Amino acid sequence: MQLKKKEKIYRYSRQRERLLAILRATESHPTASWLYDRLKEEFPNLSLGTVYRNLSILMEQGLAKKIDAGSTFDRFEAKTSPHYHLICKKCGKIIDFEKRFFPEINDEIGRSVDFDIESHRIDFFGTCSDCRTKS
Amino acid sequence: MQLKKKEKIYRYSRQRERLLAILRATESHPTASWLYDRLKEEFPNLSLGTVYRNLSILMEQGLAKKIDAGSTFDRFEAKTSPHYHLICKKCGKIIDFEKRFFPEINDEIGRSVDFDIESHRIDFFGTCSDCRTKS
């Protein structure tokens, strides 16, 4: 018999609705602190804990993702379509890239290892055009 | 005229030599704290700060790498050959995978974006065989 995990119930919150809207409206892969600053304009008493708690809920719901890009702080995005990231080593900027997706490599790799592969991420590192121009 | 960055001078240290040896001898992609525990067996007065400082130097020298795998703490490795990671979503274990490398995708992607790509990382997420057996 299977143990059924209790379904978590989410209530509506204006803060979370607006947080998601802000995250969806930017392409900058912002930090929690940046989101806090934006959202605080609408909710002057907003607390940073609320931002973190709501980001966590949005991730549970599959509406937001955390990006691990080597910074000391986390960055988030709300884009759900499959895509990769171009990460600039000079300025840390993250740019979405979705012109080519490799769904086939999960299978290709999966056939050769004893590991159930569900997904993959690819990040490209280099220098963005802005930083190239500057130097 | 080009500004030449002053070359950093490194001195020998027994702690760093042994740290690298320990990192090279494991396949577990350890945390700084794990390395500290191992190294402290040889240097009873060792401080965690020394581990971090030396990891940082080893990374500058290209002898160690930090792996961003979504944990709250960093993990490190000393393997220099190109390889990818299989990351278990259940237990967090990281396994090296080097049977297939895709050097060509840097060029393939690079041709279509205004971004100088130097390298890429690929991480596969899923369930390791240990965790699959358990469930």
Place this chain on the structure above:
DNA sequence: GTCCGTGCAAAAGCTTTGCAGCCTT
């Protein structure tokens, strides 16, 4: 009425850093 979400503040956890003394060069 329940009990989830919020604000506030404190705590937690990993990593960094200032300092004095030691060791490498």
Place this chain on the structure above:
DNA sequence: AAGGCTGCAAAGCTTTTGCACGGAC
């Protein structure tokens, strides 16, 4: 002798959490 490296401890930062209150349902 110069200055990087170390241990120790304190500080720094991001993220998490306890609590009482307000809001969603």
